[in-house]
Amino acid sequence: MEKRIKWGVLGYAKIAREQVIPAIVRASNSEFYAIASRDAEKAKQCQEKFGCSKVYKSYDELLDDPEIQAIYIPLPNSLHKEWTIKAAQKGKHILCEKPIALNTEEALEMIKVCEQNNVKLMEAFMYRYTDRTRKVKELLDSGIIGDVKYINSSFRFLLSRENDVRMAPELGGGSLYDVGCYPINFVGMVTGSSPVSMSGECVLQNRVDVLFSAVLKYENGIIAVINSGFNAFTRVFSEIVGTKGVMEIPDTFFGNAGTITITTAEGRKEIEVQESDRYQLEVEDFADAVLNNRQPLFSLEETVRNMKIIDQLLDRR
Incomplete structure (x- = not known):
C-alpha cells in the first residue's frame, strides 16, 4: 500500500x-x-x-x-x-x-x-497542475506562434459577499493579492524572467484595490499587461502574441475542459483541453x-519572483 x-x-x-x-x-x-x-x-x-x-x-x-x-x-x-x-x-x-x-x-x-x-x-x-497549463507550455515550446512579443492576462470577478476578508486591508485584502497574483505568475511562466520596468494603476475602495491593471516590460522586448478585480463581471482569459501567431487561453486558471485557440497564417486551430483535478x-x-x-x-524561486513584482506594483499605487 x-x-x-x-x-x-x-x-x-x-x-x-x-x-x-x-x-x-x-x-x-x-x-x-x-x-x-x-x-x-x-x-x-x-x-x-x-x-x-x-x-x-x-x-x-x-x-x-x-x-x-x-x-x-x-x-x-x-x-x-x-x-x-x-x-x-x-x-x-x-x-x-x-x-x-x-x-x-x-x-x-x-x-x-x-x-x-x-x-x-x-x-x-x-492552476500549474492543469492540462490547460501543460498544453500552453507545450505549444510555446513547439514554436507554433514564434517568438513571444506580447502577453495579456486577466483574472477578475464580481465580489458581492458582505464582510469578505478580501476587502479587509488589515488582513491583506485586495484583488492584486487575491487574483492578480495568477496573471503575474502566468506571465512569469511564459517569459521565464523578471520585468525590467513596470507601471500600475488601481481603483481603491476602503483602502483595498478592487481593480488593478499593470504593464510589465521585459529585457527581451516583451510587454505584458495584467488585470485583476473584484468590481465587475468575471473575466478569466489570457492571450499570447508571437511573431508567427496568437494563442488564446480562455479559463486560464481553471481546471475545466475546453479549448486553446491558435491563429496563424494557416488559419485557426482549436486545441482540446481535458478536465483536470488541479x-x-x-x-x-x-x-x-x-x-x-x-x-x-512549483518552485520557491517563482514564489519570490511573484512577490517582488507585487511589492513593486503596490508601491506604485
Missing part, C-alpha cells in the same frame, strides 16, 4: 472545505487527519463531513500533534507568515495559500525558517515531494 502523508488543516475556510480538504481525501498518497478551528461547530461539521481523526480548538494544539506531517494554510493573507513559521518550527511541511506573504521580506523569512527546519514549503498555485494533483505532488524528499513542481 502506498505511503500516505497525514495532513492537518488550519481553519475551515471556504477554499479548504470546498476544494483542498476534498482533494486531500481523494489524493492517493494523503490522509486528512486533523482540523483546527476556533469555531467548535465548524470543526464538528468538518469531522462529520470528511471523517478526520482529530479536531483541535487551536492551531497550536494541531501543530503539537506528532502524527501530522504536512499542514495546509488557508488563513487570511496577513496570517500566512506567522503560521508557516510556527508550523516549520514544529517540523511540519507546509502548503500555503497564495499569496504566500504580504511582501518579499516576509516570504524570504518564511523560506529561511523552513530551510533551517528541513521542511518543504510551497505556494498553492493549483487541487488533487497539487496535493499529490506536494505529498510525493515530502515522501521522496524532492522539490515540488
